[in-house]
Amino acid sequence: MDLSVKSKENMVYMVDKISEKLNFINTGIMKASQFDEEKYEELFDIYQLVIKRDRFSPNERQAIAEELGSLRKK
Template sequence: MNLDTQSKENIEYMLESIKDKLQIVNASALNSKNFDTEHYEDLRDIYLHVQKKSNFSVSELDAIVTELGQLRK
């Protein structure tokens, strides 16, 4: 998958990957319909950060979820 291209499909893919990796229970909070391409680069940065790490502290999880919440429409 080429994440250099801004598209709704890529947003959906990244959000699904983030939800799976972080084991987010309330997955509806990260519905791809709530994100647009305006913040694509920020979302991609979060995605790459999440994919690099194997585990997260509670404060890291909180910060990631907070940041994703700020990127929502």
């Protein structure tokens, strides 16, 4: 999978992996369809950050969730 290519499928993959890695309990809250493709680079940056790390503090999880929230369609 080439995540450097902007696509809805890649966004779905990244959102799913971020949710999985951060152990979000209610994954229905964060769906790829809620993100605009114009925010692809920002989502990709968050994805790279999350995938590289093994552990996150509760504060880090909250900050990432808030950042993701700011990327959602308005």
